[in-house]
Amino acid sequence: MRRIAHALAVLLIATAPAAGQSGGAPGEKSAEEGLSLLEEGARIILRSMIGEVEPALKDLQDEMGRALAEMEPALRDLAAMIGDMRNYHAPEMLPNGDIIIRRKSPAERALPEPDGEIEI
Template structure:
């Protein structure tokens, strides 16, 4: 993924910049010079962040477009699945069988009528 490589490069550069300015700030005794050092460091960090965003922006736009397409394809199926399932509270937690199958059991009407632990009961 190119944007991760770019972020790693920028992080290394930012760390090197911070380490290289630390001795300079330690040598200078005045408050003005320390403030100036922090100001320069802040400007350097802003420049690095701008360049990182410029490098990552096309990849993020492609990702946004691809996710939009995928959501457009999946949305009707997810709506149908949601209509079939109904309320998730109608089911027990998933169980993994020894053979690797996963089953999700529907709660019986008696179980649905019972209050959950910690739930208030109307009297």
């Protein structure tokens, strides 16, 4: 938060001289300068925010990598047990909150899917 406050202060300081130097009639040039100053201020704020968030994202990436490395054997076993997902119906939630996933019968597996093609 402190960095954002610093970035806003820099933006205000940068715009102050520009406002005082516009001695002529308001024209297209001063509007362009104002837009470029706003653009630069936005860049400063975004750089500041990225600088604050970057260490947390790196930590999250490291933690996720470790978690996935620990879960990998169990996920491989589960994938081997399940096999092809097309062998199952969509999950259903029962009135008591249980979720069941029914296996398709061999006859159901032989039928083409609604958006699939039929071989002739």
